[in-house]
Amino acid sequence: MADSQSLFPLSLISTAALPDGFSIRPLARDDYHKGFYECLRVLTWVADPTEVEFQARFDEMAAAKDTYFFAVVEFRGRIVGTGCLVVERKFIHNHGKCGHIEEIAVAKEHQGKGLGLNIMRALESVAVSVGCYKSILNCGPRNEPFYEKCGFHNSGIEMSVYFEEERDNYHRALAAWLESMTGFEGMQGHAAVYRVAKVQLSTNVKLTTIRRNGDRHV
Numbered sequence: 297m298a299d300s301q302s303l304f305p306l307s308l309i310s311t312a313a314l315p316d317g318f319s320i321r322p323l324a325r326d327d328y329h330k331g332f333y334e335c336l337r338v339l340t341w342v343a344d345p346t347e348v349e350f351q352a353r354f355d356e357m358a359a360a361k362d363t364y365f366f367a368v369v370e371f372r373g374r375i376v377g378t379g380c381l382v383v384e385r386k387f388i389h390n391h392g393k394c395g396h397i398e399e400i401a402v403a404k405e406h407q408g409k410g411l412g413l414n415i416m417r418a419l420e421s422v423a424v425s426v427g428c429y430k431s432i433l434n435c436g437p438r439n440e441p442f443y444e445k446c447g448f449h450n451s452g453i454e455m456s457v458y459f460e461e462e463r464d465n466y467h468r469a470l471a472a473w474l475e476s477m478t479g480f481e482g483m484q485g486h487a488a489v490y491r492v493a494k495v496q497l498s499t500n501v502k503l504t505t506i507r508r509n510g511d512r513h514v
């Protein structure tokens with residue numbers, strides 16, 4: 297059993313060959329201040345959730361029993377890598393389970409040390425332990441060689457439909473900033489807002505931060 301602070305039991309992760317000082321474990325409920333969101337920011341736009349929001353999402357995931365398996369790599373008390381296995385229960389394949397690999401991210405300064413590979417191996421061991429017959433993932437061409445090293449092969453094309461206006465991370469950040477400034481929610485869906493926001497932001501120092509964040513993740 298996982299204790300209430302841990303998303304799932306550590307025993308599901310097989311022993312990993314991490315570099316000295318690094319360890320891998322399940323995400324914990326008190327990880328908010330250890331840089332979990334900073335780590336995810338190497339992957340995409342994250343917004344700026346509060347600790348209460350983090351813990352509410354953690355509790356939802358924990359309550360969806362045997363479904364969400366977020367692993368994290370810790371180094372000197374900071375989270376420097378993460379990845380998630382989401383387990384989908386099927387009617388096909390004799391009511392089989394399919395693993396979906398999501399949110400693989402390693403902090404920039406620790407990339408190239410084998411952490412990504414170790415996270416993938418850890419998630420693979422979880423997938424096997426919980427009875428998945430396969431794991432699948434989506435990625436851009438840039439990351440295909442990495443996932444091939446992790447034992448995956450290209451088995452098709454990815455298709456998507458967005459239920460919000462499709463946009464890059466810069467424009468997501470812009471809308472989020474405007475929501476925080478005005479207190480109005482739902483700005484994400486209003487194209488006109490961006491024109492106003494751009495004008496406002498061009499005279500505001502926050503522009504630098506937002507643009508820098510946005511550029512980094514596109």
Ligand SMILES: CC(C)(COP(=O)(O)OP(=O)(O)OC[C@H]1O[C@@H](n2cnc3c(N)ncnc32)[C@H](O)[C@@H]1OP(=O)(O)O)[C@@H](O)C(=O)NCCC(=O)NCCS
Binds near residue numbers: 402435436439442
């Ligand atoms: C992709 C990512 C997770 C890889 O993690 P990492 O810790 O740097 O990778 P590793 O050090 O474990 O690399 C494992 C192997 O894959 C190779 N590899 C890693 N990224 C690669 C890439 N983009 N192209 C080619 N090979 C790559 C490494 O050279 C290494 O090969 P080796 O064992 O022969 O030396 C990391 O670069 C990252 O977080 N990127 C930004 C976020 C992102 O794009 N996530 C994936 C979303 S789909």
